[in-house]
Amino acid sequence: MKFLIVCLIIGYLLYKNNSLKKSLSILNQRINNLTIEKNNNSNQNSTLNQNYKSTEEKIESIKKSTYYYKEKNFWDSSLEKEVYFYINNFIKNKSAKVEIVPHVSLRELFKPTSDFNNQNLKQLSSYHIDILLLSEKSFVPLVAIEIDGSHHKLNDRQKIRDAFKDSLLERNGIQLLRLKADNCNYAFIESELTRLLNTAPIYCPICGRKMLEKNNSKSGKKFFGCSGFPLACDHTESSCYKII
Ligand SMILES: [Zn+2]
Incomplete structure (x- = not known):
């Protein structure tokens, strides 16, 4: 009877030992996977670093660019x-x-x-x-x-x-x-x-805004005044102003 009990205890211990080994191996596998992932990430980072170009490198690569060539004639005809x-x-x-x-x-x-x-x-x-x-x-x-x-x-x-x-x-x-x-x-x-x-509309030669036909409040005389008046521009032209 005692022998049987001892055998049962030894059997139980052996079984526990095996399941412990299995758990350890799963744990090891997980650690390995984590290490592989980490290595992969660091590899990606090093690829990114390889793709990064300094301003000097970009200038050198632009100098070597062969995408463009000089056209023979400026005029179409x-x-x-x-x-x-x-x-x-x-x-x-x-x-x-x-x-x-x-x-x-x-x-x-x-x-x-x-x-x-x-x-x-x-x-x-x-x-x-x-x-x-x-x-x-x-x-x-x-x-x-x-x-x-x-x-x-x-x-x-x-x-x-x-x-x-x-x-x-x-x-x-x-x-x-x-x-x-x-x-x-x-x-x-x-x-x-x-x-x-x-x-064609007349544009102010100073600021590029449209010139408007206006009347002088005192003399009533016509003239062109910049539409930027009074805040941005006070340029005026005589009423005889013509583009051509
Ligand atoms: Zn103006």
């Missing part, structure tokens, strides 16, 4: 070049109070709204205005000139591009002169530019 120099001479001879800039990217003129997508941004970056007339000194866009020479094929892509530009210019109060093969002559350019510039 010889007609565009000819019209630009003709208008440049015309406004100088007339002492028009405008600045002239050729080949202006839409990106320079319009700021995208926050809901713009990548496609819209691409359109804005890749399209340009052939010639732009801006107000003297304050550089507010007044008239955009597009030259649709014989190269200007009216396929669907071109129609969409034209519509995009036209609506953008109209919504932002910039007048458009579209020169086509049948009207691109000097007499038409001169008369249309004179008409468009004479109807």
Whole structure:
């Protein structure tokens, strides 16, 4: 009987010992897993550190960039070049109070709204205005000139591009002169530019705000006064002021 009891006790102890070993091995496994996770995290950190570039490294990588190349010709066509120099001479001879800039990217003129997508941004970056007339000194866009020479094929892509530009210019109060093969002559350019510039708003050469037609309170004489008056700007021009 005593022998049986001793056997039972030894058996129980052996069983306990085994389950203890199992628990220990599970615990060890967990510790190992934790160590592996920790190592993985530190590896990720070192990868992040490898991706981090100092300003000097970024400058070096920009210097090596091969994404861009120099375009051969600044002008889209010889007609565009000819019209630009003709208008440049015309406004100088007339002492028009405008600045002239050729080949202006839409990106320079319009700021995208926050809901713009990548496609819209691409359109804005890749399209340009052939010639732009801006107000003297304050550089507010007044008239955009597009030259649709014989190269200007009216396929669907071109129609969409034209519509995009036209609506953008109209919504932002910039007048458009579209020169086509049948009207691109000097007499038409001169008369249309004179008409468009004479109807364009006058902008203050000092601050760029619109000039308003006002009456002198004492003499009753008419003059143009800056809309920034009296807080921001007190610039005035005589009532004879004309852009062209
Ligand atoms: Zn002003």
